[in-house]
Amino acid sequence: xxxxxxTPRHLxxxxxxxxxxxxxxxxxxxxxxxxxxxxxxxxxxxFVYSLEERVExxxxxxxxxxxxxxxxxxxxxxxxxxxxDSALYLCASSHQRSLVGYTFGSGTRLTVV
Amino acid sequence: xxxxxxxxxxxxxxxGDNSIINCAYSNSxxxxxxxxxxxxxxxxxxxxxxxxxxDKRQGQRVTVLLNKTVKHLSLQIAATQPGDSAVYFCAxxxxxxxxxxxxxxxxxVIA
Numbered sequence: 001x002x003x004x005x006x007t008p009r010h011l012x013x014x015x016x017x018x019x020x021x022x023x024x025x026x027x028x029x030x031x032x033x034x035x036x037x038x039x040x041x042x043x044x045x046x047f048v049y050s051l052e053e054r055v056e057x058x059x060x061x062x063x064x065x066x067x068x069x070x071x072x073x074x075x076x077x078x079x080x081x082x083x084x085d086s087a088l089y090l091c092a093s094s095h096q097r098s099l100v101g102y103t104f105g106s107g108t109r110l111t112v113v
Numbered sequence: 114x115x116x117x118x119x120x121x122x123x124x125x126x127x128x129g130d131n132s133i134i135n136c137a138y139s140n141s142x143x144x145x146x147x148x149x150x151x152x153x154x155x156x157x158x159x160x161x162x163x164x165x166x167x168d169k170r171q172g173q174r175v176t177v178l179l180n181k182t183v184k185h186l187s188l189q190i191a192a193t194q195p196g197d198s199a200v201y202f203c204a205x206x207x208x209x210x211x212x213x214x215x216x217x218x219x220x221x222v223i224a
Contacts, residue, residue: 002156004156033211042202042213042214042216042217043157043204045211056211090156090157096209101147101159101162101212102212104149104158106154106155107156
């Protein structure tokens with residue numbers, strides 16, 4: 001375990017469903033990130049939260065809605081997704097002002113049917 | 114925007130040989146570089162990092178080389194083992210901006 005826990009590990013949802021991905025870290029980090037990993041593509045940054053404020057939204061469609069209630073928890077709320085949204089969704093955390101890289105969770109494998 | 118990329122998508126090496134994974138970056142202002150390893154079913158794991166004021170850094174069986182003149186980063190793995198089989202990503206950052214990742218190189222170790 002890396003200290004960053006993501007649930008669920010796998011999720012299959014229909015295009016009309018609403019679901020949420022959860023990320024939790026107890027590393028004392030104050031920045032959290034959502035990345036999307038698709039086959040044969042680089043990791044794509046989706047959202048960045050620093051001190052519980054969203055500091056970056058990388059042109060992500062509104063069907064993805066992040067929430068950061070405190071510095072240890074991060075959610076990604078999903079609704080009316082498309083099949084092309086199927087991917088591995090990775091959460092990471094870091095000390096925001098540290099030059100040390102991020103700690104990643106194991107990801108949620110999402111399949112939209 | 115500028116991006117980080119990898120020269121080769123796959124690399125096969127014999128067990129016991131040394132591996133070299135390459136990465137080209139295009140943002141000359143990047144000042145922090147990092148290598149991650151991702152095994153099947155897991156998230157990326159930190160291997161080694163380097164700041165732009167250095168050109169070489171060594172870890173346990175791994176060495177990262179940074180050539181700022183040609184904007185090239187490499188990861189060397191000594192005495193490659195089957196457990197080293199994974200996808201390796203380089204990433205770069207300028208200042209406190211979020212990491213930008215390359216596509217990844219799949220390393221396969223032949224026993």
